[in-house]
Amino acid sequence: MNRSKMxxxxALFTAIYIVLFLVAMLAPLIGVLAMLLLPIPFIVFASxxxxxxxxxxxxxxxxxxxxFxxxxxxxxxxLMGLGGIMIGSAMYRNLSAYETWARGTVGFVIGLVLLFLITQLVLDVNIVEQINAMIDQSMEQSQKLMEQFGLTDQAAEQLALVEQQMDMLKNLIPVGIAVISIILALVSQWLSYKVINRLENKDYKFPPFRNLTLPVSLVWIYFFALIFSFFxxxxxxxxxxxxxxxxxxxxxxMVxxxxxxxxFFAHQKNKSRVLPILSVILAVFVPFLLYLVRILGIIDIGFRLRDRISEEKK
Known part of the structure; x- marks a missing residue:
């Protein structure tokens, strides 16, 4: 390894990161794009x-x-450094795209947890308390607004329901961290593939979404959590x-x-790509369909449903 080159x-990627960070902070119009690009210097270097x-x-x-x-x-x-390093290190080891995505997600989860700890212990900012304060303030404003329109009786019932939902959302902060990490890892990895392919003339890409298969252990985790939820x-x-x-x-x-x-089914049956895309859009607008899609995911993982579909095609 050429130490001087490394x-x-x-130094170059450090400078690029600082420039991107300054753009993200000082240029609101393109700040969002610059923020999404922050993990890229770490990914390229770690790769x-x-x-x-x-x-x-x-x-x-x-x-x-x-x-600076x-x-x-x-x-x-x-946050950006740990997520980027995990993705780049996975690419250095020539792991598959989905394994790289999983490692990147873990990196961003660790980064978000550390972000919570740093902001609370060092900067003396409790994010959870800030969220609770925002929710309480929003509830108070909603109550005053409904009282002004003479909806006092309905307000009590409506606000009680909303408050119950807000309490549930507070308990799901860890899930929120995981979902944000999954999205950050996916976007960062996809962008880094584009950059590295251009810089190094490589062919990094995600395999087709239809080939995604999650481990069977996930079904057991879901099953045991479901049993505990009945208590x-x-x-x-x-x-x-x-x-x-x-x-x-x-x-x-599972969804x-x-x-x-x-x-996968649409591809095996030579159906148009429009059909599965429409199914995703429809499920977003009709939440009940998400339960059916979740059941399909459970059956697919637990009973190897796609293997049977492939055998039928033969």
């Missing part, structure tokens, strides 16, 4: 030199970003929180598997 590229040198680049980036921007950039830099658990207890989040996240993954099966 140091040069490390070439693996995770150990990349951690040194992350430390250097933390120091320089604090000097603000100390408040540290949580964002940790009367303390709504404020840790077990209730864990079961609710596991059930929600596993159910979401993704179900949609993958629909795309």
């Amino acid at each position: 140091l040069t590229e490390g 070439r030199y693996d995770w150990k040198p990349s951690l040194l680049v992350l430390v250097a980036t933390l120091i320089l970003s604090a000097l 921007t603000t100390v408040f950039s540290a949580p964002i830099t940790v 009367e658990l303390d709504p404020n207890g840790t077990l209730f929180l864990a079961v609710s989040n596991v059930l929600m996240l596993a159910g979401l993954l 993704i598997q179900g949609f993958s099966l629909i795309f």
Whole structure:
């Protein structure tokens, strides 16, 4: 390994990150795009030199970003750096696209958890309390608005229902972290594929969505969480929180598997791509259909349904 080249590229990608961060902070119109590009320097560097040198680049980036921007950039830099390094390291090891996506998701989960801890312990900002305060303020404003229109009786019932739903959402913060991490990893990996393919003339790409197959262990995790959900658990207890989040996240993954099966079936039967795409759109607008798609995902993983579809085609 050319150490001089590695140091040069490390400095270059650090500078690129700082420029992108400044653009994200100072240019609102293109700031969102710049924010999505923040993991790319770490991904490209880690894909070439693996995770150990990349951690040194992350430390250097933390120091320089604090000097050139603000100390408040540290949580964002940790988040983007860890997610990017996990994706790049997986690419360095020539893992499959979906394995790389999974590792990137883990990196962003760790980054988001550290972001919570840094903002609370170092910056003295409790994100959960901020969310609770925003919800309480919104509830108060809604109550006053309904009272102004003379809807006092209806307001009590409506607000009680909304408050119950808000409490449920508070308990699902871990699922929110996981979903955000999944999306961040997917977008970052897709963008990095485009960049690396252009820079290094490679052919990184995601395999067709119809080939996505989640591990069988996910069915058992979902099954046991479902059983625990039938027991009367303390709504404020840790077990209730864990079961609710596991059930929600596993159910979401089953839905993704179900949609993958629909795309696979359409491909095997030589149907138009429009049909599975329409099924996704329809399910979004008719939530009940998501339950049916989830059942399809469970059957596909547990009973190898797509294998039987393939055999029928033969």
